[in-house]
Amino acid sequence: MRVQKVLAELQDFYVLAVRSLVGIFRKPLYVRETVEQMDYAGAGSFVIVFLVSLFIGMALSLSISTELATMGLKMYTGKIVGIAIIREVGPVAIALSFAGRVGSGMASEIGSMVLGHQVDMLRVFGMDVVKKLVTPRVVSATLMLPLLTVIGDAAALFGGYYISVFVSHQSGSFYWSQLAAVMSFKNLFIGLAKPFLFGYLIAVISCYMGLATRGGARGLREATTAAVVLSTIMILVANFILIRLLFLVLGMDA
């Protein structure tokens, strides 16, 4: 019975994940809703992404340069910070903050629409709920998270630069030249392919949890929590799988 329920939920989730994408290619296109969601998910997340990334970059630079100094290799800070930020820490940390802010917002907004019968009302009016509510959110998250990742990566690298030069007293131009060396196509591709997938996952999971909300304020709490927790886990799992796949595809041996 329990297994059956889990399987049924997985199936519903899968159907939602596919239908939200199919919605992009069918009229009517809810352009206004999509733009509104982009504003909420993208512009609205700018500050949190900027701050989170900046401080991660600074902390990472500080830790690494201190450690490298003991070996006399301080000048390679830029290289290591660069690889870490662009490939791993940037996309994942930004996706996690995005899940906390935007994912919880999506789940609670749709959840309260479900509880207030607004979703039922849309269905009574003959509207495709997935197209009207889920597709704009999925599109906006999938497009906005990569953009935020670019901004966040830049903020983190600047934070790393600040620490290297002003705290760790290294050469600024050497930091940038080290960084330029790691900005290869492969590294940038890995770092920017991930947020597309993460954004999509966060939006689909959060919308699914929102639509599955039952049972008042407590149900809403559970839906929001589940959206963030599941997004967090899925980001990390997907990150590992994607890295493995991309390394195989790009011919980068471990």
Place this chain on the structure above:
Amino acid sequence: MIELENISLAYNNHRVLDGVSFTAQFWERLAILGGSGEGKTTILKIILGLIRPDAGRVVVDGQDITGLSESQLRSVRRKFTIVFQEGALFDSMNVKENVAFCLREQGGYSDEEIDRQVETLLKRVGIERAIDLMPEELSGGMQRRAAIARSLAACEPRMMLYDEPTTGLDPLTAENICGLINDLSSGDPGERKGNIIVTHDVVTASKVADRFLYLKEGRVIFDDDLPALLNTDDPELRKFINSLLLIGKEAYPTGG
């Protein structure tokens, strides 16, 4: 015609509906009575195909809608409209946008036409002054009026479904809402727009309905007109009616 045949539904092993059957014409004015948690609202949702019953079937105009997909259900839903308990207005939009919602979604109307229609509808339900307010700024009664206006804009429904339309309203506002419901379903039987109203308030029901169903433990245990309801000898039902009529007399000194 709407036919419900042996509808059963359980949530998490809790049986909500247990073999509910009844038939109603589109022009009928029907009230479904019962205590809280007796699955009254669930019946409305099942008629609209929003919830699929575990067993039994719903037939609307000869078409079995129980197994239909969401897109197939659209044409069935066009025959009805529903006004939920708290109005279920879209809270990100003001009253005007709420009422205009379906007109905009359907497309093919100019902005002036939409404005005109919205004004006419708001006048019809008596809240034309609230046109620019947000749903949270409206009182309970106004929210329901706005929801009725929005539903009327949707299409020309053949039947209106109301979920607890007067619950939580002051007596005067409740009276007004009853008047509005009656206005909307006025006309000769056979031609008029019918309604199904779900409520635990016998007084409200007696003002807007001619036929009464009483739901208990997921079953219809009474299905008849007002005199029969008032003279019922079922002890359970008697108790329900008496307690409500007593409250009713206090709430409606001149009516009830």
